[in-house]
Amino acid sequence: MAQAAREKENYSAACRAFTKTRAGLDQPWLTALRERAAESFQGLSFPTTRDEEWKYTNVAPLLEKQFRQLFDLDLSGVQAKRLESVTFPEARESRLVFVNGIYAAELSNTSGLPDGVQVANLSQFASGSDQFPEAALGSLADHENDTFTALNTALIGDGAVVRIPRGRAIEQPIHLLFLTAATEQIVAYPRVLIVAEEGSMATVVESYASLQNESCFNNAVTEVIVNPGASLDHYRLQQESERAFHIGTTRVRQEQGSRYRSLAISLGAEISRHTLNVEHRAEQIETIIDGLYIVTGSQHVDNHTSIDHAHPHCQSSQLYKGILDGRARAVFNGKVFVREGALLTDARQLNKNLLLSGTATVDTKPQLEILADDVKCSHGATVGQxxxxxxxxxxxxxxxxxxxxxxxxxxxxxxxxxxxxxxxxxxxxxxxxxxxxxxxxxxx
Amino acid sequence: MSSSIEALANREYKYGFVTEIESETIPRGLNEDIVRLISAKKNEPEWLLEWRLKAFRHWQKMVEPEWANVNYPKIDYQDIIYYSAPKPKEKKKSLDEVDPELLDTFEKLGIPLHEQKMLANVAVDAIFDSVSVATTFKEKLAKEGVIFCSFSEAVHEYPELIKKYLGSVVPYTDNYFAALNSAVFSDGSFCFIPKGVRSPMELSSYFRINNSESGQFERTLIVAEEKSYVSYLEGCTAPKFDKNQLHAAVVELVALDDAEIKYSTVQNWYAGDEEGRGGIYNFVTKRGKCAGINSKISWTQVETGSAITWKYPSCILLGDNSIGEFYSVALTNHMQQADTGTKMIHVGKNTRSRIISKGISAGRSNNSYRGLVKINPKADNSRNYSQCDSLLIGTKCGANTFPYIEVANNTSRIEHEASTSKISEEQIFYFNQRGISTEDAVNMIINGFCKEVFRELPMEFAVEATRLLGLKLEGSVG
Known part of the structure; x- marks a missing residue:
């Protein structure tokens, strides 16, 4: 217990120091959001395996380590050649790059995007006159009950903001790249906000990579709002070093007739966790969330998904596949809620695991909670060779x-x-x- | 359609009567003195009292679990009578000496205790409130070497067996309700099948709660020695009271090499009324240990009663090549809540398990399947297949599935499937078109839905179960 208190104090101290350094730099709304989150972080504790949501993932090895948050951009660790390996030509002129959590303008380029599409770092909004993120940022990510989200929100420095204007279909994929390249153990709090306005269409690739082999910690939070009739493809690639720690949370809100497709790929990190929650706010919504994890050695990967079907005539499908080798461990927990009145819901979910070694373990828990009768729901899970x-x-x-x-x-x-x-x-x-x-x- | 479906399910609970019988009860409440008193009432040896006290002390340190998907007001454990027994006349040698009132009661329940009247070849141990009132066919069984008697009798007659196996599958430290049961259990059935014996008849326990203030805490222990076989049935009913009553039982099964135990339950405790007043809280720990190689334990349950059902009949597959099976139909109506399922723990090599769970929810009820399949690192080539289907009748009920799958061996193969559906208009139409009324159609569809489970039940039980489902759903279909 004393240990846990000490670990928390480290982060609390970081929150206090951070608030001080950022004082006066940001708009009052951002400062206020940070303070609220810091306050709720005080009241929360880091999850243990006694918490049902973290039953199979022990974050103690992560909390034992001391990480430092960087505030100045340092590109010395970023060689052009390595950068090439984690970027792709389709998004050469539509990408934002963050290094160790800090926006790297030199590496970013959004010149290829059509007018009206906003793809920029949060600081530009936070100090400028366009206050559009004010209403959206923090509106989905639950910093009141989730410890890691609270910590991320309390320490929001910079982040990526994407807004696709009404009725526009953007051809170029938008790439948000979060790199870690440092010679010490660092922590970063990447933050992403994606808003697809009514009837728009776009593809966003959110990727995490490390250019060094040093242990680091990424605590990322992404909020996605898909407005009526909009369609968004969201790829999330996590290919950090096998000594990294990655805790990611994605919260999605879908409106009438929208479509959201996500593919979350986890290849790296010593301990990696991705929580993906999709909330339906109206009818005729389509949600496709897929995932792939490949882990070897002593890697640990955890995927928690939940889809909240609150309205009739919505569809969702999920396919998560995993390949495990060595002493690796994978956790999958997929929840599908069908609320009262969400009739004609069609929800499918499947988790398949392939074990290549005799020492790998899988803990999977597909979960259905259904409160309406005229629905079609199914789930399945397999583990084998x-x-x-x-x-x-x-x-x-x-x-x-x-x-x-x-x-x-x-x-x-x-x-x-x-x-x-x-x-x-x-x-x-x-x-x-x-x-x-x-x-x-x-x-x- | 659904309005007529709903019109059909509201038949009176026919086992809801109370038997006016003089009974001997102890003061309500729970403390060490009560535990001692229960033990003294039963003339128990010192070692058993010690065991009860250890369990009680452990229970006091435990917290009531809250993880199940059920809601109920907090139970006041000091407001329960932990022992209630029909007033003893003399010690009974034969059924003729059993209180006629009691015989009447069991007669009404359809459990004939008079051997001569019995058509079915089933030996029955009848348990009324806290104690066993009669066990039939004892002599015939004894000839084969099968021991089948009440638990208290076994404590006196076969202390070595009880000492050896009591708590060997469900230790008193296992969980909150198992600890409580270990401290205050009143009676139950004991059954021992010696080496190489196939029990000549089905064995059966019938549990009846009569007293409105008492809880029922019985223990069943079944030991099947090498190459033996037994099929065991369990039935339960209780009168209608506005108060909730607690039933916290423990069932332990042990199967040695090549032995097979088949355990079937038709649970029809009083479920409370439409508004959810009254009914039994059925918090039961049931577990079987396939201790020997090639052993097999099969659980079949039809859960239709109880305000709240919270039980997970499980198998620990220790012996190589052992088999665990779980077949379940859980039906909830009105305000009933059920959180039930199984655990299959694969430890030995080439172990196999099969889970078939059918949940039917109607009214405003809530039905959850919760199961664990765990493959230990050394359980090479083990195999599991799970199928959990839910059927929803009406828009106000809920069906949930919480399967936990933990695999640490790559030569094993695990498959889990679950689906949720309702009875479709097309299906009903198809029946109607052929001149079958909607009510009959729904009954037939539900029976078809449950068929995989029903065919595992012994004949008499299968008939009973089919009828029971029909009665339970009467009025909820239309």
């Missing part, structure tokens, strides 16, 4: 069993990767996944 018959099928065609295994495993992941609409992201992921699997499967 590759089918011997499939390997035999390939072997009978002259493919060695190692290669057959690699092919089948790659195909297992491929089902999700091929759903990505951006060619070079898809190809890049194919390569990354192959690399990662090759280490596991020991083939050329």
């Amino acid at each position: 590759l089918e011997e018959e499939e390997i035999f099928y390939l072997a009978s065609r002259g493919i060695s069993s190692e290669r057959a295994r690699a092919l089948l495993t790659f195909g297992f992941a491929g089902e999700l990767i091929e759903r990505i609409g951006i060619r070079s992201v898809r190809e890049g992921l194919d390569r990354t996944v192959l690399d990662k699997l090759h280490q596991s499967l020991e083939v050329e």
Whole structure:
């Protein structure tokens, strides 16, 4: 207990120091939001495995470590070549880059975006005359009850704000890249706000990568508002170093007739957690949330999703797939709520896991809570290894069993990767996944 | 359609009568003296009293769990009578000496205790409030070496067996209600099948709560030795009272090498009225241990009663090649709440488990399936298949599924499926078109929905269960 109190005090002290340094720099509304969050952080404690939501993920190893938050931009760790490997040409002129949580104007470029599309860092809004984020920021992310969200909100420094104007379809994917590149153990609090106005359409790629192998901690919060008739594709790629810690929270609000599609890919980090909550505010909504996690060694990955069907005539589908090797551990918890009156809801959910080693573990909990009768809901979960018959099928065609295994495993992941609409992201992921699997499967 | 569906389910609970019988009760409340008093009433040996006291002291340190998806006002454990027994006449040798009032009661419930009148080949242990009043077919069973008697009798006659197995599957430290039961359990059934014996008949316990102020805390212990087989049935009813009553039982099963235990329950405790007044809180710990290789434990339950049901009949698959099965139909109507499911803990190699759960919710009830499938690192080649289907009747009820799947072995294979649906207009139309009334159609659809579970029940029970579902839903379909 004393230990927990000490850990919390470290972060509390950071909150106080931060408030002081930022005093006078920001609009009063942002300062007030920060203070409210800092206050609720005081009243909260870090989750333990006794909390149902964190039953299988122990954050103690993360809390034991001391991380430092940086305030000055330092690009010395960012080599052009490495940067190339984590960016993609389609978004060369529509990207924002943050290094160690700080906006890097030199690396960002939004010149390719059509007029009216707002893609900028939060500071520009926070000190300027356009106060549009004021109403939206913090409106979804629950800093009153969620400790990590409270901490992120209390320490909002900079972040990415995306607004797609009414009725516009943006062709270029918008890339928000959060890099860690430091020679010490640092912590960053990335914050993203995406608002798709009525009838608009866009694709946003939110990615997290590290350019060094130092342990670091990213506590990210993303808020997404999909207004009536809007359609948003949201890819979230987490490919940090295997010594990183990543706690991410995404909260989505969908309005009448909107469509939201998300694909969350987790490849990196020692402990990685992504909580994705989607809330339906009206009828005729479509939600597709997919996920892929590939973990090896002693990695731990945790995906918590929840979809709140509160209105009739909405659809949701979820497919989360995982490949595990070594002593890796994966957790999946998918909740589907169908509230009273949410008739004609169609909700499907599936979690499939492939265990490559005898020491990997999976804890999965697909969960349905249904309070309406005229609905179609189903969920499923499987855990197993590759089918011997499939390997035999390939072997009978002259493919060695190692290669057959690699092919089948790659195909297992491929089902999700091929759903990505951006060619070079898809190809890049194919390569990354192959690399990662090759280490596991020991083939050329 | 749904208005006529709803019109159908509101038939009176036919087991709701009270038997006027003189009973001996102890003061309400719970403390060490009460535990001692219960133990003294039953002439228990010192070691059992010690065990009860240990359990009681442990219970005092525990907190009532709150994680289940059920809501109820806090139970005042000091306002319960922990022991109530029909006033003893002399010690009974044969059924002729059993109080005729009691025999009448069981007759009304459809449990004939008179052996000569029995058509069904079932041995019954009847438990009235806190004590066992009669066990039938004892001699016939004894010939085969099968021991089937009340728990208190077993404590005196077979202390070694009780000492060896009591608490071996559900220790008194297991959970809040198991600890409470261990401290105050009054009676129950004990059943022992020796090596190589197939029990010549179905064994059965019938539980009846009669006193409005008492709780019922019974314990069942079944031990199946090597290569033996037993099929055990359990039935329960209670009178209608406006007060909620607590039923916290413990059932322990032990199956040694090649043994098989089949445990079936038709639970029809009083469920409370339409507004949710009264009814039984059924907080039960049931667990089986497949201790030997090739052993098998199969749970089948039809849960239709109780205001709140909170139970997870589980299997610990210790022995290699052992099998655990769980077949369940849980029906809730009006204000009933059920949070039920199973745990399958795979420890041995090549262990297999199968879970089939069918939940039906109607009225304003809430029905949850909660289950755990855990594959330990050494449980090579184990296999689990789970299927949880829910059927909703009406727009005010709820159906939830909370499956926990924990896998730490890559040679094992786990599949879980769940679906939720309602009876569609098309299905009803199809029946109507062929001249079958909506009510019959719904009954048939529901029976079809539950068929996989019903076919696991012994014949008499299957008939009873089918009828029970029909009665329960009467008026909720139309």
